[in-house]
Amino acid sequence: MATQHATDEAAIRQQVDNLIDGIRARDLDGLKPLYATDIVSFDVQPPLQHVGAEAKMKNWVDVFTIYEEPHYEVHDLTITVDGDVAFAHSLNRLSGRLTNGTTASGFWVRFTACFRKLDGKWLIAHDHVSLPLDFESGKALMDLEP
Amino acid sequence: MATQHATDEAAIRQQVDNLIDGIRARDLDGLKPLYATDIVSFDVQPPLQHVGAEAKMKNWVDVFTIYEEPHYEVHDLTITVDGDVAFAHSLNRLSGRLTNGTTASGFWVRFTACFRKLDGKWLIAHDHVSLPLDFESGKALMDLEP
Numbered sequence: 258m259a260t261q262h263a264t265d266e267a268a269i270r271q272q273v274d275n276l277i278d279g280i281r282a283r284d285l286d287g288l289k290p291l292y293a294t295d296i297v298s299f300d301v302q303p304p305l306q307h308v309g310a311e312a313k314m315k316n317w318v319d320v321f322t323i324y325e326e327p328h329y330e331v332h333d334l335t336i337t338v339d340g341d342v343a344f345a346h347s348l349n350r351l352s353g354r355l356t357n358g359t360t361a362s363g364f365w366v367r368f369t370a371c372f373r374k375l376d377g378k379w380l381i382a383h384d385h386v387s388l389p390l391d392f393e394s395g396k397a398l399m400d401l402e403p
Numbered sequence: 404m405a406t407q408h409a410t411d412e413a414a415i416r417q418q419v420d421n422l423i424d425g426i427r428a429r430d431l432d433g434l435k436p437l438y439a440t441d442i443v444s445f446d447v448q449p450p451l452q453h454v455g456a457e458a459k460m461k462n463w464v465d466v467f468t469i470y471e472e473p474h475y476e477v478h479d480l481t482i483t484v485d486g487d488v489a490f491a492h493s494l495n496r497l498s499g500r501l502t503n504g505t506t507a508s509g510f511w512v513r514f515t516a517c518f519r520k521l522d523g524k525w526l527i528a529h530d531h532v533s534l535p536l537d538f539e540s541g542k543a544l545m546d547l548e549p
Contacts, residue, residue, distance in 0.1 A: 387533030
């Protein structure tokens with residue numbers, strides 16, 4: 258059981274590494290197979306939810322329209338797994354060179370990814386990425402540090 | 404297996420019902436046992452993360468300072484469970500009468516709760532609640548509808 262958990266956790270960590278690599282390379286073909294076809298995604302940008310892998314990929318297209326060289330770091334990734342279900346969370350930082358020529362100093366987001374093992378592969382069945390907000394101003398807090 | 408999944412899903416759904424009841428009743432003693440002592444919470448308000456049940460409860464105190472009669476609705480709750488691990492997500496709406504006497508028309512949030520079965524009880528080990536943001540203005544989008 259402990260060995261199986263360790264094997265599964267390593268496979269999930271590899272999928273998160275694949276996510277980082279896919280974002281840095283702006284590689285839509287590399288990113289799409291990480292997601293379950295029926296993923297429900299709560300992403301930083303609207304709408305409230307993206308349902309299905311196609312909708313999720315459109316969101317990545319939007320990000321890559323803004324970022325020429327996106328740099329995505331995952332910090333303190335914690336994975337909990339049993340059987341065919343797992344969840345992972347971390348604090349991630351997005352920065353990089355923009356398509357408009359400027360370089361974004363970056364901001365931290367909270368990252369939650371929930372996995373299902375489908376046909377032997379750990380796929381992201383649900384994810385949630387966000388920033389906290391300040392209720393007084395209605396502004397997202399983009400300058401917070403962990 | 405199917406029966407065990409159904410039993411676990413019902414128990415988790417009951418815990419979400421307990422969460423709703425606890426919020427509506429502003430019942431801190433009812434809310435605290437829903438969380439694992441080492442919960443990592445990514446909540447609507449700062450900081451980036453609340454670590455531990457005590458920190459999470461402080462966040463509820465803040466909410467109850469603003470809301471005299473909080474009304475919390477959970478829509479389309481989806482639960483995925485296997486073994487001792489589960490994740491759930493839904494679109495929730497917070498509204499109600501405020502302590503300043505006005506009534507808030509409310510707003511939708513995205514809700515993710517990740518559970519572990521600890522000593523036979525399904526506890527929230529990680530949660531993530533947020534609104535999407537508009538990058539152009541930096542504002543949280545509080546008027547989105549599902």
